[in-house]
Amino acid sequence: MTATFMHLTDSHLELRARAQEFLSDHWSTVEQRAGSTETFRRTAIDAGLLYRWVPKAYGGAEMDSDVISEAIIDAEFRAVQAPGELDSIGARMVVPTLLEHANPALCKAFAGPTIVGQIRWCQGYSEPGVGSDLASVTTRATATDDRYWRIDGRKIWTSYAADADYVFVLARTDAADRGHDGLSYILVPMDQPGVRVEPIRQITGAATFNEVIFDDARTPLDHVVGEPGNGWTVATTTLRHERTMISGAGRLGTLFRALLRAYAARGAPHDPALAQRLMELRELVEVKRFATIEQAFGTAQDLTVLRLTDKLFQSAFQEKVAALAMDLLPSVAADLPRTEVVEARWVTQILGSLGLTIAGGTSNIQRDILARRGLGMPEQRRADQ
Ligand SMILES: Cc1cc2nc3c(=O)[nH]c(=O)nc-3n(C[C@H](O)[C@H](O)[C@H](O)COP(=O)(O)OP(=O)(O)OC[C@H]3O[C@@H](n4cnc5c(N)ncnc54)[C@H](O)[C@@H]3O)c2cc1C
Structure with missing residues (x-):
């Protein structure tokens, strides 16, 4: 057979x-x-x-x-x-994290409303001065009595905070601990006097980023996911799901089809050089599709390593798409002035494409982890260490 x-x-x-x-x-x-x-x-x-x-x-x-x-x-x-x-922070990042680490009461309270879009979420990890070195967060959560955590600190680059109902905050709950220890993963309602959201205007013109200031913010004691002090494990679970969300094969295909439409809409004669670049991207879409199948069947040796390469693949793809779109745009603008909306979307895509090399862990850091986990190389030491 x-x-x-x-x-x-x-x-x-x-x-x-x-x-x-x-x-x-x-x-x-x-x-x-x-x-x-x-x-x-x-x-x-x-x-x-x-x-x-x-x-x-x-x-x-x-x-x-x-x-x-x-x-x-x-x-x-x-x-x-x-x-x-939903392709959202809540459905793709929070809910799988809850299922893995939270008690049944938290899962019951948050999973159902989140998967239908009733509760919207944002991610409170980065702080002014804390990004790649996430274990250095300084935001504090203190148990005030037997009912509430009190949260104080600042988070930055918090995507969609202005529209979110809840934020999952990585905070230090044990002042004596440093680094990965003494951190907790806490669910905090946004709509309260102790939480202030200040939008940050991006190069794209949008303000999806925000600074979120916690000043005597409150949340119930039982809104901690996993054990208090064990937040690092929970936080890295969410990061894993974030990378999977960012690098989904579906996103690649959608972007490629949009690019094909932009090529057709430019109203200019067939251009073999541009077509060649389109076909190269098409090859990458196919490679990704088969890689996804390979991973899904569990034949891949080390899924953690593959997920890291996935995100690198996705951000490189998105940069190539942006570069090609940039070459298509002038003719779109010249020949089809009515396509302003399409154009605006591409401008956002082009300007935003670099963001993917930073969000959810920068490409440098991903490569560093890959070198250690995938190739068994020794840990890099920073110049200031
Ligand atoms: C589109 C987008 C959305 C985001 N959304 C959110 C969000 O919703 N919530 C949130 O909390 N954060 C969010 N972020 C922030 C993001 O997580 C951080 O920007 C990222 O972790 C990098 O941190 P940093 O900006 O402080 O850069 P730094 O950590 O200061 O890094 C600066 C440069 O130094 C390099 N570098 C640093 N340390 C090392 C090392 N050890 N080895 C090699 N190179 C190193 C980095 O790769 C980078 O090139 C978002 C960012 C972007 C771009």
Whole structure:
């Protein structure tokens, strides 16, 4: 018998048919598409099509699943632009962290509302003077009595803080400890007098970044994820999920298709040099697609190392896309003035592309970890050590 690389089983084909039927029942009319996305997602969860990895007790569909099934559902939802699983800090970073480290009460309180977009989150890690060296955070959380933590300190580069309902804060709870010890991972409501958000305008013109000032902010004592003092382990779990979110194959494909549209929309004759560069990017999309399958089947030796290379791959890809878009833009501007909105999006993409080499851990740091974990090289010492 000839071995095939991959084929869909009967149950996969049946799942695809079920997803198509669900979408035709719930996402085909104008009224349905104009309805509440939260309600739609809840219906899709009840139908066993979204958040199959989240237990029922915490608002998910709780189904036996595999990566092919998830990819099938995702493809069907994307094909008709139906709201799928949220690509957000809450759904992709907080909820998996809670499932791994939090007690059932916290999972119950936060997971369900987060996966349908009812609770929005931001990440309180970086501080003025603390970035790559995350274990040096100085924000303090002190147990005031038997009910509350009191939080004091400043966080910076906090994406989406102005819209967030909650922030997960990495704070020092034990003043005697230094470095990785004595840190805790605490969930803090944003809407309170002790939390102030100051937007920071970026080069793109947007202000998704913020400085967040905690001055006698309060949160219940039981809002700590994992054990108090063990926040480093929890924080690195979230970072792992952040890298996976940033480097998803779906994002690469979406960006590539947008670039193809920009090429077609520029209204100029076929340009073999630009087409050549487009095809190089297409190759990278395919490489990533197969790498994702390889990882999903668990044949990869060291998933931690692969996830780090994933993020490096993604940021390099995004920089190449930005460089090509920059060469396409002048003709878009000259030939199609009505495409202002498209252009504005590309300008944001170009200006923002460098950000990915910094967010969630800089490329230098990723390479350093890769050298140690992947190649067994000795730890780098900084010049000031
Ligand atoms: C788009 C974007 C979104 C972000 N969102 C958030 C957010 O929501 N929440 C949050 O908390 N933070 C956020 N950040 C901040 C981000 O986590 C930090 O910028 C990042 O960790 C780097 O820290 P830093 O800026 O202080 O740079 P530094 O740590 O000061 O690094 C400066 C330079 O020195 C290099 N360097 C530092 N130490 C070493 C070393 N040991 N070995 C080799 N090179 C080294 C770095 O690679 C970098 O090139 C975001 C950043 C970006 C760009």
